[in-house]
Amino acid sequence: MRRELIQLPPETRPILTAVIHTEEEFDWGKPHDRHATGVEHMRHISRAQEIFDEHGIVPNYVVDYPIASQDAAIRPLKSFVDQGRALIGAHLHPWVSPPYVEEVNARNSYPCNLPRALESEKLRELTEQIAASFGARPLTYLAGRYGFGANTGAILEEQGYQVDISPAVPIDFSADGGPDYSAYTSHPYWFGESRRLLGLPGTGGYVGWLRAGGTPLYKAVTSPAMRRIGVGGMCARLRAVERIRLSPEDLPTIPDLLHAGAQRGDHDADRDQSCSRKARDGRGNRVAVIALVSGSAVALDQDLQPRQAKRRRHFVSALEYGECSEHRIALKQ
Numbered sequence: 397m398r399r400e401l402i403q404l405p406p407e408t409r410p411i412l413t414a415v416i417h418t419e420e421e422f423d424w425g426k427p428h429d430r431h432a433t434g435v436e437h438m439r440h441i442s443r444a445q446e447i448f449d450e451h452g453i454v455p456n457y458v459v460d461y462p463i464a465s466q467d468a469a470i471r472p473l474k475s476f477v478d479q480g481r482a483l484i485g486a487h488l489h490p491w492v493s494p495p496y497v498e499e500v501n502a503r504n505s506y507p508c509n510l511p512r513a514l515e516s517e518k519l520r521e522l523t524e525q526i527a528a529s530f531g532a533r534p535l536t537y538l539a540g541r542y543g544f545g546a547n548t549g550a551i552l553e554e555q556g557y558q559v560d561i562s563p564a565v566p567i568d569f570s571a572d573g574g575p576d577y578s579a580y581t582s583h584p585y586w587f588g589e590s591r592r593l594l595g596l597p598g599t600g601g602y603v604g605w606l607r608a609g610g611t612p613l614y615k616a617v618t619s620p621a622m623r624r625i626g627v628g629g630m631c632a633r634l635r636a637v638e639r640i641r642l643s644p645e646d647l648p649t650i651p652d653l654l655h656a657g658a659q660r661g662d663h664d665a666d667r668d669q670s671c672s673r674k675a676r677d678g679r680g681n682r683v684a685v686i687a688l689v690s691g692s693a694v695a696l697d698q699d700l701q702p703r704q705a706k707r708r709r710h711f712v713s714a715l716e717y718g719e720c721s722e723h724r725i726a727l728k729q
Protein backbone atom coordinates (compact mmCIF):
# COMPACT_ATOMS: atom_id res chain seq x y z
CA MET A 397 0.00 0.00 0.00
CA ARG A 398 1.35 3.41 -0.98
CA ARG A 399 1.49 5.90 1.85
CA GLU A 400 2.00 9.60 1.20
CA LEU A 401 3.37 11.06 4.44
CA ILE A 402 1.87 14.30 5.68
CA GLN A 403 4.46 16.80 6.93
CA LEU A 404 2.87 19.64 8.82
CA PRO A 405 4.95 22.83 9.09
CA PRO A 406 7.24 22.77 12.15
CA GLU A 407 5.47 25.80 13.65
CA THR A 408 2.19 23.84 13.83
CA ARG A 409 1.19 23.38 17.47
CA PRO A 410 1.22 19.69 18.37
CA ILE A 411 -2.11 18.04 17.74
CA LEU A 412 -3.20 15.30 20.12
CA THR A 413 -5.99 12.85 19.39
CA ALA A 414 -7.36 10.55 22.08
CA VAL A 415 -8.71 7.16 21.05
CA ILE A 416 -10.39 4.64 23.33
CA HIS A 417 -10.48 0.99 22.33
CA THR A 418 -14.03 0.50 23.58
CA GLU A 419 -14.54 -3.21 23.96
CA GLU A 420 -15.85 -6.11 26.04
CA GLU A 421 -14.09 -7.29 29.19
CA PHE A 422 -11.70 -10.13 28.58
CA ASP A 423 -8.53 -11.63 29.84
CA TRP A 424 -5.69 -11.35 27.31
CA GLY A 425 -4.02 -14.25 29.09
CA LYS A 426 -6.80 -16.57 27.89
CA PRO A 427 -7.68 -17.66 24.35
CA HIS A 428 -10.19 -15.56 22.40
CA ASP A 429 -13.73 -16.47 23.39
CA ARG A 430 -16.87 -15.83 21.36
CA HIS A 431 -18.89 -15.78 24.60
CA ALA A 432 -16.79 -13.18 26.44
CA THR A 433 -18.98 -10.17 25.65
CA GLY A 434 -19.50 -8.46 29.04
CA VAL A 435 -19.57 -4.64 29.03
CA GLU A 436 -20.38 -3.92 32.71
CA HIS A 437 -17.41 -1.54 33.07
CA MET A 438 -19.14 0.82 30.62
CA ARG A 439 -21.54 1.82 33.41
CA HIS A 440 -18.55 3.80 34.77
CA ILE A 441 -17.17 5.25 31.53
CA SER A 442 -18.25 8.76 32.56
CA ARG A 443 -15.24 8.73 34.93
CA ALA A 444 -12.95 8.80 31.91
CA GLN A 445 -15.18 11.17 29.93
CA GLU A 446 -15.03 13.74 32.75
CA ILE A 447 -11.25 13.88 32.46
CA PHE A 448 -11.54 14.47 28.71
CA ASP A 449 -14.17 17.16 29.36
CA GLU A 450 -11.84 18.91 31.83
CA HIS A 451 -9.20 19.13 29.09
CA GLY A 452 -11.57 20.16 26.34
CA ILE A 453 -10.94 16.96 24.41
CA VAL A 454 -13.48 15.23 22.23
CA PRO A 455 -12.28 11.62 22.45
CA ASN A 456 -12.97 9.06 19.79
CA TYR A 457 -14.54 5.91 21.25
CA VAL A 458 -13.90 3.22 18.67
CA VAL A 459 -16.49 0.60 19.59
CA ASP A 460 -16.69 -3.07 18.76
CA TYR A 461 -19.78 -5.24 18.33
CA PRO A 462 -20.46 -6.15 21.99
CA ILE A 463 -20.35 -2.41 22.85
CA ALA A 464 -22.47 -1.32 19.88
CA SER A 465 -25.16 -3.89 20.62
CA GLN A 466 -25.69 -3.69 24.40
CA ASP A 467 -27.65 -1.06 26.19
CA ALA A 468 -25.31 -0.70 29.18
CA ALA A 469 -22.62 0.54 26.79
CA ILE A 470 -24.75 2.38 24.24
CA ARG A 471 -26.60 4.57 26.74
CA PRO A 472 -23.65 6.47 28.25
CA LEU A 473 -21.77 6.78 24.95
CA LYS A 474 -24.79 8.01 23.05
CA SER A 475 -25.38 10.74 25.61
CA PHE A 476 -21.76 11.96 25.19
CA VAL A 477 -22.13 11.90 21.41
CA ASP A 478 -25.47 13.70 21.45
CA GLN A 479 -23.92 16.44 23.60
CA GLY A 480 -20.97 16.83 21.21
CA ARG A 481 -18.52 15.52 23.83
CA ALA A 482 -17.38 12.40 21.96
CA LEU A 483 -17.03 10.72 18.57
CA ILE A 484 -17.82 7.12 17.72
CA GLY A 485 -15.62 4.98 15.46
CA ALA A 486 -15.51 1.27 14.66
CA HIS A 487 -13.24 -1.35 16.21
CA LEU A 488 -13.48 -4.84 14.75
CA HIS A 489 -12.82 -7.74 17.12
CA PRO A 490 -13.72 -10.50 14.64
CA TRP A 491 -14.21 -13.26 17.24
CA VAL A 492 -17.18 -11.40 18.80
CA SER A 493 -18.45 -9.77 15.58
CA PRO A 494 -21.01 -11.48 13.28
CA PRO A 495 -21.25 -13.36 11.01
CA TYR A 496 -19.75 -16.07 13.20
CA VAL A 497 -18.38 -18.47 10.60
CA GLU A 498 -14.61 -18.61 11.05
CA GLU A 499 -12.77 -20.77 13.53
CA VAL A 500 -11.79 -18.79 16.64
CA ASN A 501 -8.01 -18.83 16.97
CA ALA A 502 -5.08 -16.44 17.28
CA ARG A 503 -4.54 -16.08 13.54
CA ASN A 504 -8.21 -15.26 12.87
CA SER A 505 -8.21 -12.68 15.65
CA TYR A 506 -6.50 -10.33 13.15
CA PRO A 507 -9.33 -9.24 10.81
CA CYS A 508 -6.85 -8.93 7.93
CA ASN A 509 -6.22 -12.70 8.05
CA LEU A 510 -9.86 -13.50 7.23
CA PRO A 511 -10.97 -14.04 3.62
CA ARG A 512 -11.70 -10.65 2.03
CA ALA A 513 -15.46 -11.27 1.84
CA LEU A 514 -15.63 -12.14 5.54
CA GLU A 515 -13.48 -9.21 6.68
CA SER A 516 -15.77 -6.97 4.65
CA GLU A 517 -19.00 -8.56 5.87
CA LYS A 518 -17.99 -8.35 9.53
CA LEU A 519 -17.14 -4.68 9.12
CA ARG A 520 -20.41 -4.04 7.27
CA GLU A 521 -22.49 -5.60 10.06
CA LEU A 522 -20.53 -3.72 12.71
CA THR A 523 -20.92 -0.42 10.82
CA GLU A 524 -24.68 -0.92 10.51
CA GLN A 525 -25.01 -1.83 14.17
CA ILE A 526 -23.13 1.34 15.13
CA ALA A 527 -25.31 3.45 12.83
CA ALA A 528 -28.47 1.91 14.34
CA SER A 529 -27.31 2.40 17.95
CA PHE A 530 -25.73 5.85 17.67
CA GLY A 531 -27.58 7.45 14.78
CA ALA A 532 -24.58 7.98 12.48
CA ARG A 533 -22.15 5.87 10.51
CA PRO A 534 -18.63 5.75 11.93
CA LEU A 535 -15.85 7.40 9.89
CA THR A 536 -12.85 6.10 11.83
CA TYR A 537 -11.65 2.50 11.86
CA LEU A 538 -9.33 0.67 14.22
CA ALA A 539 -8.67 -2.96 13.32
CA GLY A 540 -8.86 -5.37 16.25
CA ARG A 541 -5.35 -6.43 17.26
CA TYR A 542 -4.10 -3.72 14.83
CA GLY A 543 -4.87 -6.23 12.06
CA PHE A 544 -4.87 -4.04 8.94
CA GLY A 545 -3.93 -6.02 5.82
CA ALA A 546 -3.89 -6.29 2.05
CA ASN A 547 -7.66 -5.86 1.60
CA THR A 548 -8.48 -3.53 4.47
CA GLY A 549 -7.86 -0.23 2.67
CA ALA A 550 -10.21 -1.08 -0.21
CA ILE A 551 -12.89 -2.32 2.21
CA LEU A 552 -12.71 0.95 4.15
CA GLU A 553 -13.08 2.93 0.92
CA GLU A 554 -16.09 0.87 -0.14
CA GLN A 555 -17.80 1.33 3.21
CA GLY A 556 -17.32 5.08 3.42
CA TYR A 557 -14.62 5.28 6.10
CA GLN A 558 -12.34 8.33 6.14
CA VAL A 559 -9.69 7.60 8.77
CA ASP A 560 -7.74 4.49 9.73
CA ILE A 561 -5.96 4.40 13.07
CA SER A 562 -4.89 0.75 12.99
CA PRO A 563 -1.08 0.91 12.76
CA ALA A 564 0.65 0.27 16.09
CA VAL A 565 4.03 1.87 15.48
CA PRO A 566 6.69 0.40 15.53
CA ILE A 567 5.54 -3.08 16.53
CA ASP A 568 6.04 -6.21 14.45
CA PHE A 569 3.28 -8.75 15.12
CA SER A 570 4.41 -11.13 12.38
CA ALA A 571 5.64 -13.82 14.80
CA ASP A 572 1.99 -14.12 15.92
CA GLY A 573 0.58 -13.98 12.37
CA GLY A 574 -0.19 -10.22 12.49
CA PRO A 575 1.05 -7.18 10.57
CA ASP A 576 4.49 -5.62 10.79
CA TYR A 577 4.56 -1.89 11.56
CA SER A 578 8.28 -1.66 12.23
CA ALA A 579 8.85 0.37 9.04
CA TYR A 580 6.17 2.93 9.98
CA THR A 581 6.77 6.20 11.78
CA SER A 582 4.09 8.02 13.77
CA HIS A 583 3.54 10.49 10.90
CA PRO A 584 0.00 10.69 9.52
CA TYR A 585 -0.35 9.82 5.84
CA TRP A 586 -2.78 9.71 2.95
CA PHE A 587 -3.65 6.40 1.32
CA GLY A 588 -6.38 4.85 -0.83
CA GLU A 589 -7.02 3.89 -4.45
CA SER A 590 -10.22 5.65 -5.44
CA ARG A 591 -10.22 8.41 -2.84
CA ARG A 592 -8.07 9.79 -0.07
CA LEU A 593 -8.17 8.23 3.36
CA LEU A 594 -6.24 9.54 6.33
CA GLY A 595 -3.89 7.12 8.08
CA LEU A 596 -3.26 8.09 11.68
CA PRO A 597 -0.93 5.63 13.42
CA GLY A 598 -0.96 5.21 17.17
CA THR A 599 2.11 7.13 18.36
CA GLY A 600 5.13 5.05 19.21
CA GLY A 601 8.82 4.85 18.54
CA TYR A 602 12.21 4.41 20.08
CA VAL A 603 13.96 6.61 22.60
CA GLY A 604 17.48 6.47 24.01
CA TRP A 605 20.89 7.40 22.67
CA LEU A 606 20.96 4.45 20.26
CA ARG A 607 17.42 5.11 19.00
CA ALA A 608 18.68 5.70 15.46
CA GLY A 609 19.22 1.94 15.29
CA GLY A 610 15.44 1.57 15.29
CA THR A 611 13.74 -1.79 14.94
CA PRO A 612 16.78 -3.81 13.74
CA LEU A 613 18.80 -2.74 16.78
CA TYR A 614 15.86 -3.18 19.15
CA LYS A 615 15.19 -6.69 17.85
CA ALA A 616 18.87 -7.56 18.16
CA VAL A 617 19.30 -6.39 21.76
CA THR A 618 16.02 -7.93 22.92
CA SER A 619 16.61 -11.28 21.24
CA PRO A 620 16.76 -14.32 23.56
CA ALA A 621 20.48 -14.79 22.81
CA MET A 622 21.34 -11.20 23.75
CA ARG A 623 19.16 -11.40 26.84
CA ARG A 624 20.95 -14.57 27.91
CA ILE A 625 24.35 -12.84 27.86
CA GLY A 626 22.91 -9.77 29.60
CA VAL A 627 23.02 -7.33 26.68
CA GLY A 628 19.27 -6.75 26.71
CA GLY A 629 19.26 -5.87 30.41
CA MET A 630 22.33 -3.68 30.06
CA CYS A 631 20.76 -1.70 27.20
CA ALA A 632 17.64 -1.20 29.30
CA ARG A 633 19.68 0.00 32.29
CA LEU A 634 21.72 2.35 30.13
CA ARG A 635 18.55 3.57 28.46
CA ALA A 636 20.23 2.86 25.14
CA VAL A 637 17.17 1.98 23.14
CA GLU A 638 13.63 1.57 24.43
CA ARG A 639 10.41 1.08 22.57
CA ILE A 640 7.62 3.35 23.74
CA ARG A 641 3.97 3.78 22.89
CA LEU A 642 1.74 6.68 23.84
CA SER A 643 -0.66 4.74 26.01
CA PRO A 644 -1.39 4.78 29.75
CA GLU A 645 -1.37 1.00 29.59
CA ASP A 646 2.28 1.16 28.64
CA LEU A 647 3.18 2.00 32.24
CA PRO A 648 6.84 1.07 32.42
CA THR A 649 7.72 3.32 29.53
CA ILE A 650 5.31 6.23 29.40
CA PRO A 651 6.93 7.87 32.44
CA ASP A 652 10.12 7.98 30.39
CA LEU A 653 8.31 9.62 27.55
CA LEU A 654 6.46 12.19 29.60
CA HIS A 655 8.66 12.70 32.64
CA ALA A 656 12.09 12.46 31.14
CA GLY A 657 13.20 15.73 32.73
CA ALA A 658 11.54 15.19 36.11
CA GLN A 659 14.87 15.01 37.97
CA ARG A 660 15.27 18.71 37.24
CA GLY A 661 12.08 19.24 39.19
CA ASP A 662 10.82 21.66 36.61
CA HIS A 663 7.53 21.01 34.94
CA ASP A 664 8.28 23.08 31.85
CA ALA A 665 11.69 21.57 31.34
CA ASP A 666 9.96 18.27 31.79
CA ARG A 667 7.54 19.06 29.06
CA ASP A 668 10.20 20.46 26.71
CA GLN A 669 12.14 17.28 27.09
CA SER A 670 9.16 15.12 26.24
CA CYS A 671 8.37 17.35 23.25
CA SER A 672 11.88 17.12 21.95
CA ARG A 673 11.91 13.36 22.42
CA LYS A 674 8.71 13.05 20.49
CA ALA A 675 9.95 15.42 17.84
CA ARG A 676 13.07 13.31 17.43
CA ASP A 677 11.07 10.15 17.22
CA GLY A 678 8.72 11.51 14.61
CA ARG A 679 11.34 13.66 12.88
CA GLY A 680 9.20 16.74 13.17
CA ASN A 681 5.86 14.99 13.36
CA ARG A 682 3.30 17.33 14.94
CA VAL A 683 0.52 14.79 15.39
CA ALA A 684 0.25 12.38 18.31
CA VAL A 685 -2.37 9.74 19.00
CA ILE A 686 -2.84 8.53 22.57
CA ALA A 687 -4.73 5.29 22.89
CA LEU A 688 -6.28 3.60 25.89
CA VAL A 689 -8.63 0.72 26.52
CA SER A 690 -12.10 1.28 27.98
CA GLY A 691 -11.62 -1.33 30.71
CA SER A 692 -8.73 0.61 32.21
CA ALA A 693 -10.05 4.07 31.27
CA VAL A 694 -12.76 3.70 33.91
CA ALA A 695 -9.97 3.40 36.48
CA LEU A 696 -8.62 6.87 35.65
CA ASP A 697 -10.89 8.74 38.06
CA GLN A 698 -10.02 10.43 41.34
CA ASP A 699 -10.58 7.50 43.66
CA LEU A 700 -7.45 5.60 42.92
CA GLN A 701 -4.93 3.09 44.11
CA PRO A 702 -1.30 4.36 43.95
CA ARG A 703 -0.53 2.51 40.72
CA GLN A 704 -3.61 3.92 39.09
CA ALA A 705 -2.92 7.39 40.47
CA LYS A 706 0.41 7.27 38.68
CA ARG A 707 -1.33 6.14 35.51
CA ARG A 708 -3.77 9.04 35.73
CA ARG A 709 -0.89 11.49 36.23
CA HIS A 710 0.86 10.28 33.10
CA PHE A 711 -2.37 10.31 31.19
CA VAL A 712 -3.16 13.88 32.16
CA SER A 713 0.39 15.02 31.32
CA ALA A 714 -0.13 13.57 27.87
CA LEU A 715 -3.37 15.46 27.47
CA GLU A 716 -1.68 18.69 28.50
CA TYR A 717 1.11 18.15 26.01
CA GLY A 718 -0.61 19.33 22.91
CA GLU A 719 -3.50 21.28 21.61
CA CYS A 720 -6.23 18.71 21.45
CA SER A 721 -8.47 18.72 18.50
CA GLU A 722 -10.53 16.55 16.26
CA HIS A 723 -7.98 15.15 13.89
CA ARG A 724 -9.88 15.22 10.63
CA ILE A 725 -10.71 18.88 10.95
CA ALA A 726 -7.26 19.81 12.14
CA LEU A 727 -5.54 18.10 9.25
CA LYS A 728 -7.87 19.38 6.59
CA GLN A 729 -7.36 23.03 7.58
Ligand SMILES: [Zn+2]
Nearest residue numbers: 417419540541
Ligand atom coordinates in the same frame (compact mmCIF):
# COMPACT_ATOMS: atom_id res chain seq x y z
ZN1 LIG B 1 -9.32 -4.03 20.88
